Amino acid sequence: MSDNELLPFIAQAFDQMPFNCLLGLKVTHFAVDNVQVSFAWSDTLVGNPMQKILHGGVISSVLDTAGGLMAVSTALGRFSINDKAELAARLSKMSTIDIRTDYLRPGRGNTFIASAHVIRTGNKVAVCRMELHNEQGVHIAVGTGTYLVG
Amino acid sequence: MSDNELLPFIAQAFDQMPFNCLLGLKVTHFAVDNVQVSFAWSDTLVGNPMQKILHGGVISSVLDTAGGLMAVSTALGRFSINDKAELAARLSKMSTIDIRTDYLRPGRGNTFIASAHVIRTGNKVAVCRMELHNEQGVHIAVGTGTYLVG
Amino acid sequence: MSDNELLPFIAQAFDQMPFNCLLGLKVTHFAVDNVQVSFAWSDTLVGNPMQKILHGGVISSVLDTAGGLMAVSTALGRFSINDKAELAARLSKMSTIDIRTDYLRPGRGNTFIASAHVIRTGNKVAVCRMELHNEQGVHIAVGTGTYLVG
């Protein structure tokens, strides 16, 4: 499978994950070297209702999702994948080992965009940096995730 | 307000946070020195549907919630709170600074219990350790959270 | 090589690492399931000279060393190691992926003891929890380290 076939298939798999659906996450950009995952404000995603800001768990969730997508696509570029069954088998062995999230500013906005890029790559482990901004470019959070990929 | 008045009020505030409701989180134990937040399995909380395990973001969310509750209650014990308006004002200034989650085993089970205890306390910052187990005692994840409390 | 042969060899390798010598670290206990690394107070290890407390980097260093030892010994228990050349080859492929240190109390004391135990183990990655206490049992720091082991 070429990148042109792989990436849409992976993006679709992420879009269809039940918890990603619950959050309203969508893979809005996906290339070999960077990814964007976006979602719209929803009152169901609020932590403190007096302050009307995103719950920290929502932010960690979307950062982990963006980092995981990036780690997966980087790792798959190292293998030759023959078909979707082989791809699914490889994907099922990949997982988050650990993640750190730093909350920088209150999670306010209409649309939120998480981006990720790889900072360490290897046969077994990838490390990604993730960022969350709102539609006005306000920098809400950063994260660092370590992923098992092989 | 005494601890006997404070803790139920705080627990109720957490139970009513919209995102905690979406996840089905409930504060099932709350004392000055430890807290438990529980939730039941739901298909909507799944990451990879083939593996039928909790999304990592669900795990980070519940660990953050349990740690935040613990940090808040420790911090409030340092102040004398006169009424609910003062409590609400103090609560609105408290927030997560950063959190690390380590995923240890796949998130499988019927019921999940997050617990937290304080490892560093102070006038401005508290640090908590959190753990997630399922109903059979399987250790699924640990976390460390740093909270702004003053 | 049996555990009785392996552990002393590994401990000696750690004791002889140049930077561990500079810090005065010694492996003072080493079993399959836990490890202790100790060092004495030295004025050269001070951060702020007015406060006379250990530099945070000293604390991170000893926690990483204790966690690394634990990860290595756990991982080696999964392989059958025939001789020291094979052991050295395996050791040279093991490394720290990431580490988080939480500083809980000022680093004061005469002797400091770092301990570690494994919280996640696998063919490729191990995660350890580490603690630092002084000789009076004061809890100075905790850490979590992720190690590449296979």
Added chain:
Amino acid sequence: MSDNELLPFIAQAFDQMPFNCLLGLKVTHFAVDNVQVSFAWSDTLVGNPMQKILHGGVISSVLDTAGGLMAVSTALGRFSINDKAELAARLSKMSTIDIRTDYLRPGRGNTFIASAHVIRTGNKVAVCRMELHNEQGVHIAVGTGTYLVG
């Protein structure tokens, strides 16, 4: 005290910290918005002697030092400091709360440069991002540190 007086005083304080001297760290650049801390290769800073690479603890130490300097200078910009006694008093209340280090590539080189910038600032807590490169621009490690500053 103006920035022109403050920064050299702080840099000197860091250069004179005993453990920074042991590592050979020097503040080689220091402005209000970024800082560089450098050190030369030394055989005493080695972890594994077979591989001849920096000990992970050295890397965490220099990243923490660079991040701490950045946090301190940002925080001091918020106060008006009248004299060195007041500066020393403020400095003695500032400390690292937690730090995460990600090791990206083996620590090889002749000279190593740690840089830092602030990603969250406030009256009580600052968060910095740190990077370590060698003299050829090889990216060896990144870190994120949370600092108590007020």
